[in-house]
Amino acid sequence: MLGTALENVRATTPLVHCITNYVTVNDCANALLACGGSPIMADDENDAPAITQICGGLVLNIGTLNARTVATMHKAGKVAGELGHTIVLDPVGAGASAMRTETAAALIDELPITVVRGNMSEIKALTGAAAATRGVDANPDDAVTDENLAEVAAIVRELAAKLGCVVAVTGAIDLVATADRALAVRNGRPIMGKITGTGCMLDTIIAAYVATNPEHALEATAAAIAGWGLAGEVAEGRMGELDGNASFRTYLIDAAYNMTADQLMNGAQIEEL
Amino acid sequence: MLGTALENVRATTPLVHCITNYVTVNDCANALLACGGSPIMADDENDAPAITQICGGLVLNIGTLNARTVATMHKAGKVAGELGHTIVLDPVGAGASAMRTETAAALIDELPITVVRGNMSEIKALTGAAAATRGVDANPDDAVTDENLAEVAAIVRELAAKLGCVVAVTGAIDLVATADRALAVRNGRPIMGKITGTGCMLDTIIAAYVATNPEHALEATAAAIAGWGLAGEVAEGRMGELDGNASFRTYLIDAAYNMTADQLMNGAQIEEL
Amino acid sequence: MLGTALENVRATTPLVHCITNYVTVNDCANALLACGGSPIMADDENDAPAITQICGGLVLNIGTLNARTVATMHKAGKVAGELGHTIVLDPVGAGASAMRTETAAALIDELPITVVRGNMSEIKALTGAAAATRGVDANPDDAVTDENLAEVAAIVRELAAKLGCVVAVTGAIDLVATADRALAVRNGRPIMGKITGTGCMLDTIIAAYVATNPEHALEATAAAIAGWGLAGEVAEGRMGELDGNASFRTYLIDAAYNMTADQLMNGAQIEEL
Numbered sequence: 001m002l003g004t005a006l007e008n009v010r011a012t013t014p015l016v017h018c019i020t021n022y023v024t025v026n027d028c029a030n031a032l033l034a035c036g037g038s039p040i041m042a043d044d045e046n047d048a049p050a051i052t053q054i055c056g057g058l059v060l061n062i063g064t065l066n067a068r069t070v071a072t073m074h075k076a077g078k079v080a081g082e083l084g085h086t087i088v089l090d091p092v093g094a095g096a097s098a099m100r101t102e103t104a105a106a107l108i109d110e111l112p113i114t115v116v117r118g119n120m121s122e123i124k125a126l127t128g129a130a131a132a133t134r135g136v137d138a139n140p141d142d143a144v145t146d147e148n149l150a151e152v153a154a155i156v157r158e159l160a161a162k163l164g165c166v167v168a169v170t171g172a173i174d175l176v177a178t179a180d181r182a183l184a185v186r187n188g189r190p191i192m193g194k195i196t197g198t199g200c201m202l203d204t205i206i207a208a209y210v211a212t213n214p215e216h217a218l219e220a221t222a223a224a225i226a227g228w229g230l231a232g233e234v235a236e237g238r239m240g241e242l243d244g245n246a247s248f249r250t251y252l253i254d255a256a257y258n259m260t261a262d263q264l265m266n267g268a269q270i271e272e273l
Numbered sequence: 274m275l276g277t278a279l280e281n282v283r284a285t286t287p288l289v290h291c292i293t294n295y296v297t298v299n300d301c302a303n304a305l306l307a308c309g310g311s312p313i314m315a316d317d318e319n320d321a322p323a324i325t326q327i328c329g330g331l332v333l334n335i336g337t338l339n340a341r342t343v344a345t346m347h348k349a350g351k352v353a354g355e356l357g358h359t360i361v362l363d364p365v366g367a368g369a370s371a372m373r374t375e376t377a378a379a380l381i382d383e384l385p386i387t388v389v390r391g392n393m394s395e396i397k398a399l400t401g402a403a404a405a406t407r408g409v410d411a412n413p414d415d416a417v418t419d420e421n422l423a424e425v426a427a428i429v430r431e432l433a434a435k436l437g438c439v440v441a442v443t444g445a446i447d448l449v450a451t452a453d454r455a456l457a458v459r460n461g462r463p464i465m466g467k468i469t470g471t472g473c474m475l476d477t478i479i480a481a482y483v484a485t486n487p488e489h490a491l492e493a494t495a496a497a498i499a500g501w502g503l504a505g506e507v508a509e510g511r512m513g514e515l516d517g518n519a520s521f522r523t524y525l526i527d528a529a530y531n532m533t534a535d536q537l538m539n540g541a542q543i544e545e546l
Numbered sequence: 547m548l549g550t551a552l553e554n555v556r557a558t559t560p561l562v563h564c565i566t567n568y569v570t571v572n573d574c575a576n577a578l579l580a581c582g583g584s585p586i587m588a589d590d591e592n593d594a595p596a597i598t599q600i601c602g603g604l605v606l607n608i609g610t611l612n613a614r615t616v617a618t619m620h621k622a623g624k625v626a627g628e629l630g631h632t633i634v635l636d637p638v639g640a641g642a643s644a645m646r647t648e649t650a651a652a653l654i655d656e657l658p659i660t661v662v663r664g665n666m667s668e669i670k671a672l673t674g675a676a677a678a679t680r681g682v683d684a685n686p687d688d689a690v691t692d693e694n695l696a697e698v699a700a701i702v703r704e705l706a707a708k709l710g711c712v713v714a715v716t717g718a719i720d721l722v723a724t725a726d727r728a729l730a731v732r733n734g735r736p737i738m739g740k741i742t743g744t745g746c747m748l749d750t751i752i753a754a755y756v757a758t759n760p761e762h763a764l765e766a767t768a769a770a771i772a773g774w775g776l777a778g779e780v781a782e783g784r785m786g787e788l789d790g791n792a793s794f795r796t797y798l799i800d801a802a803y804n805m806t807a808d809q810l811m812n813g814a815q816i817e818e819l
Contacts, residue, residue: 022295022568023575023587029296029469034518039469040409041296042370044339050370066590066614068339097588097596136586194803196575196585238515242784244803245580246796250519257467257517295568302569302742307791311683312742314569315643317612323643341612511788523792530740530790 001216002268003261005223008212010036015055016207017080019043019073021063021092024197027249028059031201034257035227037208043069048076057207058085060111061200062103063092063136070103077111086114086211090203093136094118095125108163115206115221116159117168119199120144120152127159137193144173153182153273166217168206168225170199175273176222183222186269187229189236194245198252202228205256226268231255233267274489275541276534278496281485283309288328289480290353292316292346294336294365297470300522301332304474307530308500310481316342321349330480331358333384334473335376336365336409343376350384359387359484363476366409367391368398381436388479388494389432390441392472393417393425400432410466417446426455426546439490441479441498443472448546449495456495459542460502462509465525467518475501478529499541504528506540547762548814549807551769554758556582561601562753563626565589565619567609567638570743573795574605577747580803581773583754589615594622603753604631606657607746608649609638616649623657632757634661636749641671654709661752661767662705663714665745666690666698673705683739690719699728699819712763714752714771716745721819722768729768732815733775735782740791744798748774751802772814777801779813 014037020028029039042051045068052058058080060073080087089111091104104126107113116126119138144152153175160167161179169175174185192198206224213220235251243251287310293301302312315324318341325331331353333346353360362384364377377399380386389399392411417425426448433440434452442448447458465471479497486493508524516524560583566574575585588597591614598604604626606619626633635657637650650672653659662672665684690698699721706713707725715721720731738744752770759766781797789797 021587023571023585025296026299026469026572030519030522033467033469038410039296040366040369041294041337042366043337044372046340047338047370047372050372051366054369064587064589065593067592093586093588093597096586096600097593099590099593099596137584194579196572196579234515242780242797242800242804244800246576246799246803249576250523250796251515253519254515254517257519258515298569299572299742303792303795306740306742312569313639313642314567314610315639316610317645319613320611320643320645323645324639327642507788523796524788526792527788527790530792531788 001219002223003265005209005213005220006227006261006264009208012212013038014057014208014211015040016057016059016204017042017052017055017076018059018204019048019069019076020059020061020200023063024200027197028201028204031253031256032204032208034253035205035208039204043072045072045075048072049079052076052079056085057211059088059203059207060107061090061092061203062100063200065103073107074110077107081112086207086214087111088115088117088203088207089113090200091116091118091122091126094122101125113163113165114210114217115166115168116163117170117203117206120169120171123156123159123167123169127155138171144169144171144175149173149184153177157182166221168221170225174225176218176225178218181218182273184271184273185222185225185229187226187233189232191236191248192232195249222270226270227259227264230264230267231259274492275496276538278482278486278493279500279534279537282481285485286311287330287481287484288313289330289332289477290315290325290328290349291332291477292321292342292349293332293334293473296336297473300470301474301477304526304529305477305481307526308478308481312477316345318345318348321345322352325349325352329358330484332361332476332480333380334363334365334476335373336473338376346380347383350380354385359480359487360384361388361390361476361480362386363473364389364391364395364399367395374398386436386438387483387490388439388441389436390443390476390479393442393444396429396432396440396442400428411444417442417444417448422446422457426450430455439494441494443498447498449491449498451491454491455546457544457546458495458498458502460499460506462505464509464521465505468522495543499543500532500537503537503540504532547765548769549811551755551759551766552773552807552810555754558758559584560603560754560757561586562603562605562750563588563598563601563622564605564750565594565615565622566605566607566746569609570746573743574747574750577799577802578750578754580799581751581754585750589618591618591621594618595625598622598625602631603757604633605749605753606633606653607636607638607749608646609746611649619653620656623653627658632660632753632760633657634663634749634753635659636746637662637664637668637672640668647671659709659711660756660763661712661714662709663716663749663752666715666717669702669705669713669715673701684717690715690717690721695719695730699723703728712767714767716771720771722764722771724764727764728819730817730819731768731771731775733772733779735778737782737794738778741795768816772816773805773810776810776813777805
C-alpha cells in the first residue's frame with residue numbers, strides 16, 4: 001500500500017486546491033510538486049468554487065484566516081463535498097483564539113471533511129477539552145509519548161468517530177485514526193519544528209495521497225505522514241556543520257522530490273495500535 | 274541587443290511595482306533583485322497608485338486575485354498607463370475559472386498593456402478559444418512543438434495584433450510575438466515546471482527588461498525569457514544527487530544573479546520565425 | 547549583555563505575533579525560529595487581539611499594508627500596549643506614499659511603540675523631513691557614513707526623544723538610539739540588500755530580543771542588529787562561485803540558527819557615540 005500510494009500520486013499528478021495561510025504557502029506549493037501533485041491557490045469566493053471543481057483535493061488551513069477567506073472556505077468546501085473530493089482541514093491555532101476554535105468547528109460541522117490534521121493541542125481543542133495551546137505549536141504538556149500513547153490513541157479515535165473522518169495528530173510520535181483503527185507513525189525528526197510550515201506542507205501532501213487513494217484514506221494519510229517524516233530524516237542526515245534550519249527546509253523538500261516507493265516502503269515506521 | 278538589455282537593467286536598477294499572488298511573491302522579489310531590478314509590492318487601492326508613480330514597471334499577476342486587489346490593479350494600471358510605464362500582465366489560470374478569464378479580459382480592455390505572458394492554455398483562453406486549462410499549468414494538448422510551431426506562432430501574432438502588445442507564451446518552446454514578428458526561444462529545462470513560480474518570477478524580470486529597453490519591447494522580452502531559461506539550464510547543471518526541486522529553485526535565482534551579458538549572448542537560443 | 551541577550555531568547559522561546567507583509571513573511575518566521583523565538587501570524591481584527599495576548603512581542607510591518615490589516619494593527623497594538631508587550635514598528639516605504647507615511651504616523655501616535663526600525667529614508671519621513679525614498683530602499687543620498695555619523699545620530703536621538711522609544715536605522719552603518727544614547731553597529735554586508743526582507747526578518751528578531759530583555763531595550767536592539775549583521779558576514783563567507791542571492795538567503799538564516807553567545811560577543815562591532 002505504501003509504495004503504491006506514492007506511485008499513484010506520481011502517476012496521476014492530482015490537482016490540489018489550497019486555501020491556506022500566506023506564511024507557508026510557497027513551501028506548500030513546492031512540497032506538493034515534490035511529491036508529484038500540482039497546487040492551485042484561489043481564495044476569492046467567486047473564483048474558488050470553479051477552481052475546486054477542476055481539482056481532486058481541497059486543503060483548508062486556517063493559519064492566517066480572515067473573515068473573507070473563511071467564507072470562501074465554506075463555499076469551496078461545499079462544492080468539493082458535493083463532488084466527493086478529498087478535503088483536508090488543518091485547524092491551525094485552534095484553542096489559541098476563539099475565532100480559530102469556532103472556525104474549525106464550523107467547517108467540521110458543515111463540510112464532509114476527509115482528514116483533520118493538527119498538533120495535539122489543536123486536536124484537543126476540537127474535542128472541547130480546555131485547551132492551552134502555545135500559539136501555533138503544541139503545548140509541551142500535550143506531547144504524545146510511549147507512556148500516554150494508548151490513552152491519546154483512544155482520544156483521537158473517539159474524535160474520529162465523532163467527526164466521521166480520519167484524524168491525524170503530528171508530533172514526536174504521529175497518530176492517525178478512524179473510529180475503528182489507530183496507527184502510530186514513528187518517522188520524523190525534532191528539527192522539523194525549527195522551520196515554519198512542516199505541518200502545512202504535510203496537509204497538501206496528505207490531500208494528494210488521499211485524493212489518489214480514496215478507498216484507503218487512513219493508510220494513505222499514514223503513508224503521507226511517514227514519507228514526510230522520512231524526508232525529514234534524509235534531510236537531517238544531509239546537514240553539514242554550517243547548515244541550519246534554512247538549509248534543512250531546502251533538503252526536506254528535496255528529499256520528498258527524490259523519494260521512491262522502495263524508500264518509503266523500507267523506511268516507514270508505521271504500527272497498528 | 275541581448276547583452277545590452279541585461280546591462281541596462283543592472284545599470285539602472287528599475288523599480289518594478291508588483292501586484293501579484295502571495296504564493297510566489299517572495300521568489301518574484303528575489304528573482305528581480307537577482308537580475309538587477311528592485312521590487313515593490315503594494316496592493317491597497319489608496320497606496321498602489323502612489324507606489325506605481327515612483328516605479329518604471331508594473332506587473333499585474335492574477336494568480337491569487339480577489340475583488341479588492343483586482344480593483345487595485347485597475348487603479349494602478351491606469352496611473353502606469355498615463356505615465357507610459359511598462360505593464361506586464363500574467364493571466365494566471367485564465368480559462369480555469371470565469372473570474373480569471375473575465376478579469377484578464379477586463380484588464381486588457383482597459384489598460385495599455387505592454388506584454389502579456391502566460392502558458393499556451395491561458396493565452397488561448399484570451400483568444401476566446403474554448404479553453405481546457407489544467408489549473409495553473411498548461412494543458413498538455415496545448416504544448417508548443419516543432420510540429421505546430423508555425424501554426425501557434427500565427428495564433429500568437431494574431432492575438433498580439435488584436436491586443437496591440439507583445440504576447441509571450443512560455444513552455445517547452447517559448448514564443449514571443451507582436452503583430453509583425455514572432456521569435457522562438459529554445460532555452461529552459463522541464464524541471465522549471467517542478468517549482469512554483471518560474472512564470473511569475475519571469476513576469477517581473479520581463480518588466481525590468483522592457484522598462485529599461487522600452488524601444489525594443491519584443492527583443493527585451495525575448496532576452497528576459499532566454500536569460501531565465503539559461504539560468505534554468507545552469508541551475509540544472511549544478512544539481513547533485515540529493516538535490517531536488519527546492520535546491521533547483523535556489524540555484525535558478527543564483528544563476529540569474531550571476532548571469533553576465535556575455536553568458537546571455539552566447540547562450541540565448543532565439544530565432545526569428 | 548550581548549551573549550546574555552541571545553541566551554535569554556533561546557532559553558525562553560518568546561512568541562512573537564507578526565502582522566507583516568506577505569512578501570517576506572515566510573523568511574520572517576524562519577529567521578525568528580533560527581534565533582530561538584516562535585512566530586505567530588494573525589491579521590484578522592477578531593483574531594489578532596487574542597493571539598497578541600498569548601505572545602510577548604508584536605511586530606507591525608506595513609510592507610503590504612491594506613485598510614483591513616491597518617485596522618487590525620491598531621487593535622492588536624492596543625492590546626499589546628495594555629499588556630506591556632514589546633512592539634516593534636517597521637514603517638516600510640514611509641515617504642514613498644501618503645498612505646504609508648500617515649499609517650506609520652498614526653500607529654506611532656496611538657500605540658506605545660518600543661522600537662521603530664527602518665532605513666534612513668523611512669526614518670527621515672517620520673521626522674517630517676521632505677522625503678525622497680526610493681521605494682522600499684533607502685535613497686542613496688540618505689546613506690549613513692563616517693562623515694555624517696554624528697549629524698545623523700543627532701537626528702535619530704531627537705526622533706527617539708520625540709517618540710519616546712528606541713529608534714533603529716539600518717544601512718551600511720546601523721544606528722540605534724534613545725533620547726539619551728546612540729550606538730553605532732558596524733556589522734553586516736552590502737549583499738544583505740540583494741535579497742528581500744533582511745529588514746523585515748530583523749524586525750522579528752529585535753522583537754524577540756527586546757521581549758526577553760525588556761529592561762535593556764536599547765542594548766537588546768543593538769545586539770539583535772549586530773547578530774544579524776554577523777550572520778550576514780558568516781553567510782557571505784560561505785558563498786561559493788556559483789552561489790548568488792538565493793543561496794545567501796539560506797546561509798543567512800542558517801548562520802542565525804548556528805549563532806552562539808560567544809560568537810556574538812566576539813563578532814559584534816558596537817560603539818557608543
